[in-house]
Amino acid sequence: MSKTGALDLASGVGGKITKDEVKSAVEEYEKYHVCFGGEEETRKTNYGDMVNKYYDLATSFYEYGWGESFHFAHRWKGESLRESIKRHEHFLALQLGLKMGMKVLDVGCGIGGPLREIARFSSTSVTGLNNNEYQISRGEELNRLAGLNESCDFVKADFMKMPFSDNTFDAIYAIEATCHAPDAVGCYNEIHRVLKPGQCFAAYEWCMTDNFDPNNETHQKTKAEIELGNGLPDVRTTMQCLEALKLAGFEVIWEKDLAQDSPVPWYLPLDASRFSLTSFRLTALGRLITRTMVKALEFTGLAPQGSDRVSSFLEKAAVGLVDGGRKEIFTPMYFFLARKPLSES
Template sequence: MSRTGALDLGSGVGGKIEKKDVQSAVEQYEKYHACYGGNEETRKNNYSDLVNKYYDLATSFYEYGWGESFHFADRWNGESLRESIKRHEHFLALQLGLKRGMKVLDVGCGIGGPLREIARFSSTSITGLNNNEYQIGRGEELNRSVGLERSCNFVKADFMKMPFDEDTFDAIYAIEATCHAPDALGCYKEIYRVLKPGQHFAAYEWCMTESFDPNNENHQKIKAEIELGNGLPEIRTTAQCLDAVKKAGFEVIWEKDLAVDSPVPWYLPLDTSRFSLSSFRLTAVGRFLTRSLVKTLEAVGLAPAGSQRVSSFLEKAAEGLVEGGRKEVFTPMYFFLVQKPRQ
């Protein structure tokens, strides 16, 4: 089950990083970003270290506040956050036409929340690809807890260099994960290579929208805050993602920013002007209590030095995400369904 207790949060900060080295890792991570003098080129050249440090530092906060599925979802009126997340995952499975016996790849699977939900929903065998050792360990533990350790597995590898033969998988998906790639085209080409001819790839991508103005200082600030708080080398536009997936060789079946028609704003769980009992830890009061909790745990040595700084940049990310959503310059759910041509 998810680790949702205070001690789990404190002890999990840093992942596989030695606890004595967490503060140093935070400082190194921060220096990659524009807010601390870093630049896009450095992040791209060091994307593996950037992303690994981020998820070692942030995973326990995600589990504590969000649960096992680290992603947003379009949401209907009257629907809870957890219900919308499950429906978002089921929608992906249905778009891919997943069914019993198919061999599926989850690119950038996190701790496997969507993997487990989709595997149970579709009766498929799913391999989760992840380059973070700590998250894989958590995913394997959670798979065992629900009896999926035989049908689903994890592979530790870089999605820019996948350790699979050509034409291996019957379907592939990525949920808010390939945004971590330093080069979208290179990542999509790898996905194309390991997907069987005639089969489908579907993704939810983090993107700047058509409303984003690179010459607008406020828009650039929003972009920088999201990159800092989410371990991103850069955030591409929807047009850049679509162009990259086409150049990789895929045929586009359909694509759309699903945030546009969502009856409930996707960023609502992070909006501190709203209150929700079902998502209490994400509200202003909940975040204040978490901040105080982390400060106390760090002070008494139950959380490593640097934990408060992780909490701080995650809150900064939340501010950027809400502002990006309100101004409609950012979306976490640019969706596309594409097909590898039959040979």
């Protein structure tokens, strides 16, 4: 069951951060980013602290506006956002060939929305790996409500240093999560290590596309807004992700930016120029109402000081994402399916 009320949203801001420390946590988080004078190397060095602060601060906003699955999706005309998100998750399961009895790892699982959908769709046991305590506690509660607490579980750990033995999993996937890694090769190396030989890893990655010009100030501004609003050390290019997979030892079966052939633009839910009753909270009016509500709750003391600033940098992220999508310089769904060779050469 998703949190839907204003008070639920307010009570969740800060996650495991104490309410009187939320404002200072927001300030510390903001200082990591270019918009506030931060540097890429600092973000990469302190990625664990930065990403944890981000998800403690932002998770209740995500769940309030987006539901349990925090990701975008390839979308057909006439298809609702919720339907497209489920199909996007099913597509991943089908590409991996998931079957009953397989042991599956979800790398960077959030509160487990995709984990639960994929487990039900494929009749597999899925372990969610997450380094954020608050998201795991939410995920465990939602697993119990869904009746999946016996077949699916969560492990609190850094995906750069996984607490699993070599060759443990039959399949591994990541949905818009490994973009938080400070080093793609190091992250993919760990995934390669814990995956059984001959088995596959599939992911949707956040990437800058070939249209991104690092010397273009407007492009750089958009990239910085995306990093600030989404807790990212850096946004890699599609080619950097592809090269990192190969360096980690994977055989790439196929790869494609699925945003290129999405009949409905992936960024449409965040586009301020559109209106939708089914996704009202994501529209410009819906976000304005949420922002006003958060301001009022913070003023009355029902929401911690700093809540409005979280809402503000999430708004900035929405602007950056829509801008990046329209200019086709950014994609949240660079898809790849890669296999770990049966024998290492």
